[in-house]
Amino acid sequence: MTWVIAFGLGLVIGSFVNVLIHRLPRMVMAELKADQSQPRYDLSWPASHCPHCQTTLKWQHNIPLLSFIGLKGRCGFCQQAISPLYPWIEFVTGLTWVACAWHWGFNTTALCWALFATTLLALAVIDWQTTLLPDDLTQALVWGGLMASAMQWLPIGLDQSVWGAVTGYGVLWLVATVFQHLTGKQGMGAGDFKLLAGLGTWLGPLALIPLLILASLSGAIFGLTLKFTHRLPADGYVPFGPFLAAAGLLIAVVGTAPITAWMGLSFAA
Secondary structure: OHHHHHHHHHHHHHHHHHHHHHHHHHHHHHHHHOOOOOOOOOOOOOOOEOOOOOOEOOHHHOOOOHHHHHOOOEOOOOOOEOOOHHHHHHHHHHHHHHHHHHHHOOOHHHHHHHHHHHHHHHHHHHHHHHOOOOHHHHHHHHHHHHHHHHOOOOOOOHHHHHHHHHHHHHHHHHHHHHHHHHHOOOOOOHHHHHHHHHHHHHHOHHHHHHHHHHHHHHHHHHHHHHHHOOOOOOOOOOOOHHHHHHHHHHHHHHOHHHHHHHHOOOOOO
């Protein structure tokens, strides 16, 4: 029964993650344009609707996972195909919440890590699709980690959480600043700094070096694979956020010590 509850909660949260993935980037771009003449657009308005025919969805069209199956992957009004990303996000989030309950138990710690993983999933997909890492999510990651460590729901103390945030932001800011000074080009955006600060808040400063090594290696391998298969974007840019998120999630589950030992690093926590 515990796993059913966790999976159900994950499906509901996953449905909201779909809203974040679809709407947050558009909200960010609207804020950048600062055009007051545009109609209201946020997480709650307008109501959920088909992106093709613009028809407002009925309640039975918004049931996580089951609606997609019942509608056979098509809009109930215009019959246009619904992106399979929606049910996949819901399903993966549901499994994530079950995994957290299994790994940490059915308690506040598991809830914290489930929210951590869910936020990383949303950030990874948004960054991959739009190269944006919205402050609403990266700041929530930082403040959520600080509050969780202060409440002793994380295995690190508040001092380690604070230093993790400072170190995470500072390291990538320094790398990007030096790179831009040497090449005259921007290597990464400030969103990456904030994401690493959030990861440092949850994992502590000692986790950041192996995290960066894992993210950099996996990103480089993936980028080279895209290049050799002629699928690399014309500008050659591959978002770094998804690889930071994946590496952070791996360290959260496995722990810092096994990763650093595997890498042969001598400062394992």
